[in-house]
Amino acid sequence: MDHEKEARLVRSTGEGRTGRRSRHLLGGALALGVAALLLAACGGGDGTSNGPNATSEPALSGTVQVDGSSTVFPISEAVAEEFQREARSVRVTVGVSGTGGGMKRFCAGETDISDASRPIKQSEAADCAANGIEFIELPVAYDGLSVVVHPDNDWAQCLTVAELNLLWGPEAEGNVTNWNQVRAAFPDAGVALYGPGTDSGTFDYFTEVVNGDGGASRADFHASEDDNILVTGVAGDKNALGYFGLAYLEENRGLVKGVAIDGGSGCVAPTVETVENGTYAPLSRPLFIYVNKDSMAKPQVEAFVDFYLENAATLATDVGYVRFPASFYDAIKARWEAAETGSLFSGATGSVAEILGIG
Amino acid sequence: MSAAATVGREGAIAARKRRRARRRVLEAPVYAFLMACAGLSIVTTVGIVLILFEETFHFFEEVNIIDFLTGTRWTPLFQSKSFGVLPLLNATFLIAFGAMLVAIPLGVLAAIYLSEYAPPLVRSSVKPVLEVLAGIPTVVYGYFALLFISPELLRPFGQGTAFSAASASIAMGIMILPLVASMSEDAMRAVPRSLREGAYGLGANRFEVATRVVFPGALSGIVAAIILGASRAVGETMIVTVAAGNQPNLSWNPLEAMQAMTAYIVQVSLGDTPRGTIEHSTIFAIGAVLFVSTLLLNIFAQWLLAKFREVYE
Numbered sequence: 001m002d003h004e005k006e007a008r009l010v011r012s013t014g015e016g017r018t019g020r021r022s023r024h025l026l027g028g029a030l031a032l033g034v035a036a037l038l039l040a041a042c043g044g045g046d047g048t049s050n051g052p053n054a055t056s057e058p059a060l061s062g063t064v065q066v067d068g069s070s071t072v073f074p075i076s077e078a079v080a081e082e083f084q085r086e087a088r089s090v091r092v093t094v095g096v097s098g099t100g101g102g103m104k105r106f107c108a109g110e111t112d113i114s115d116a117s118r119p120i121k122q123s124e125a126a127d128c129a130a131n132g133i134e135f136i137e138l139p140v141a142y143d144g145l146s147v148v149v150h151p152d153n154d155w156a157q158c159l160t161v162a163e164l165n166l167l168w169g170p171e172a173e174g175n176v177t178n179w180n181q182v183r184a185a186f187p188d189a190g191v192a193l194y195g196p197g198t199d200s201g202t203f204d205y206f207t208e209v210v211n212g213d214g215g216a217s218r219a220d221f222h223a224s225e226d227d228n229i230l231v232t233g234v235a236g237d238k239n240a241l242g243y244f245g246l247a248y249l250e251e252n253r254g255l256v257k258g259v260a261i262d263g264g265s266g267c268v269a270p271t272v273e274t275v276e277n278g279t280y281a282p283l284s285r286p287l288f289i290y291v292n293k294d295s296m297a298k299p300q301v302e303a304f305v306d307f308y309l310e311n312a313a314t315l316a317t318d319v320g321y322v323r324f325p326a327s328f329y330d331a332i333k334a335r336w337e338a339a340e341t342g343s344l345f346s347g348a349t350g351s352v353a354e355i356l357g358i359g
Numbered sequence: 360m361s362a363a364a365t366v367g368r369e370g371a372i373a374a375r376k377r378r379r380a381r382r383r384v385l386e387a388p389v390y391a392f393l394m395a396c397a398g399l400s401i402v403t404t405v406g407i408v409l410i411l412f413e414e415t416f417h418f419f420e421e422v423n424i425i426d427f428l429t430g431t432r433w434t435p436l437f438q439s440k441s442f443g444v445l446p447l448l449n450a451t452f453l454i455a456f457g458a459m460l461v462a463i464p465l466g467v468l469a470a471i472y473l474s475e476y477a478p479p480l481v482r483s484s485v486k487p488v489l490e491v492l493a494g495i496p497t498v499v500y501g502y503f504a505l506l507f508i509s510p511e512l513l514r515p516f517g518q519g520t521a522f523s524a525a526s527a528s529i530a531m532g533i534m535i536l537p538l539v540a541s542m543s544e545d546a547m548r549a550v551p552r553s554l555r556e557g558a559y560g561l562g563a564n565r566f567e568v569a570t571r572v573v574f575p576g577a578l579s580g581i582v583a584a585i586i587l588g589a590s591r592a593v594g595e596t597m598i599v600t601v602a603a604g605n606q607p608n609l610s611w612n613p614l615e616a617m618q619a620m621t622a623y624i625v626q627v628s629l630g631d632t633p634r635g636t637i638e639h640s641t642i643f644a645i646g647a648v649l650f651v652s653t654l655l656l657n658i659f660a661q662w663l664l665a666k667f668r669e670v671y672e
Contacts, residue, residue, distance in 0.1 A: 097629065097630055098630055100630075101630040104633060170438070170439060192519075192520060192616075197436065197605075197626070197630065198436045198437060198630075199436075199630040215437075215438050216438055217437065217438075219432075219434035219437040219439065219441075220434075220606065220607075220608075221606060222522070222604060222605045222606045222616065223436075223605055223606070223626075224605050224626070225629065225630060229605070232505065232521050232522075233520070233521055233522060233604075233616075235521065236509065236510070236520055236521025236522070237519050237520040237521060238519060239519065240520075
């Protein structure tokens, strides 16, 4: 090793002879770089506050911690962006740990708000209670859980729930690997599957509806809590099939193609209209945020949730989800004002209207 | 000597003795402080290893080590759990092997050029550019693989998927290239000029000198560079996480997507598995496998270097 050290030493002293000139160049480059950074930082700070229905309270400061579902993430992120334009001193951070991951953090008291693409489970509610955390459950929008394929896929236009079960059930692992096993008319090509991971509420909901048991799924597919990775995967493979929230389909209509689902009454494609009028079944579902009751004491959190409920309709539609009718939002706001804790949706069946009690 | 001069001289001697005593007294604390600094790094390493192996021990209380090392199904997060590490191990080493296939020829040939052929002006401009390659963050390499290598380089050859071991291998090879080139070039420069001049004197041309004199003389250093590059490839995280895929897949086909050990650790850590569960311990078990693999590779490199090092007078 000494020879190499010697060689390195020789090299470094050799370069020292032209040191002064390179020092000047280095100094100049550094100065330019710092100046550019400063300019960029100054330039990017101001935007016009033309957010909808703003509640501007200049005295607000502090942080709001949001984490959980990647499906609800686009809505929460849009709300956070608009909110921070109004209340400049508040920092809202939105994480993407998945519904399950977000719930674990929420019940440990680490976050103020948990995004969820399914109702809270009994076990999670028990966890929260054990840690003395009370939550307020607020549905915010509809999602149509979309099954997607590559745009060049011209054979899988419509799939039944039974076919999805065949493809995604636990028994399919290692056995169902070809498109023509799903339906004989399909081509003889290996199917590449992309789906959310086990921490994701979308995973829980899909397996519940399609396989009959939340969490029961084949294990040999590309799993990721980050839906953008799923979009990349499906968009890059002609034989791919994946599933995620409607917002990601709406945003990437050129890269992936939605598959119509036959839930028993004909093939219905996943679009904003079909989710809104209830015909896209059984994969329509409400999206939630859960707020820690103790966090209500923080004025910035209260203001953020007020803003959220005020603007959920517009912003959810903006990002590609489906708004509730206005009457729903009134009922939900009433729950928030009254700070009613506990979950109505956990384990319940029926439509959102029925569960909320507005029929 | 006058009385005043004697007193002055004795004062000077006493002052010298005091100064010497002060320096002796300072010697011990400085020594202790420097030893503590060095000891801190050892203590940190030992601490990390202890934590790693303690959690791994808990993992092996629940999972049979033979099933772990020989099983071919890795599904610790799903309902039907299976803990065979082979798919992850295979993916890591397949991708590292592919990376070395890219890095070794390009790196060694670049080193030969820089050490034997390049005029000093070219060498002084090419070497810094190589160092820049080494400085690019690995997550950038990962996205380079996903967004450029996969669609532009692999698609024309019939590659079907966006994620694949091949695209991760190519990006990783480019990342390791500067390491291999730099260390190989150091090894070649360490071969004494006298050997080269002797060969030239006997009538060899530049190519013969490079391949028959310099290269064999520097071989142990080059092999060490290769193995260190391989151990870097085994431990690389961001490139495989972004570009190689998230599906444990035991396959020799590099065009398929597969999940490497480091990518699995990232996937579990990004979620929120509670401490104390078996899923949490899998992180440490995989970490221990990584640690042992890299350690063995490094020990092998050191042994090779020591055994075959050419000692020149």
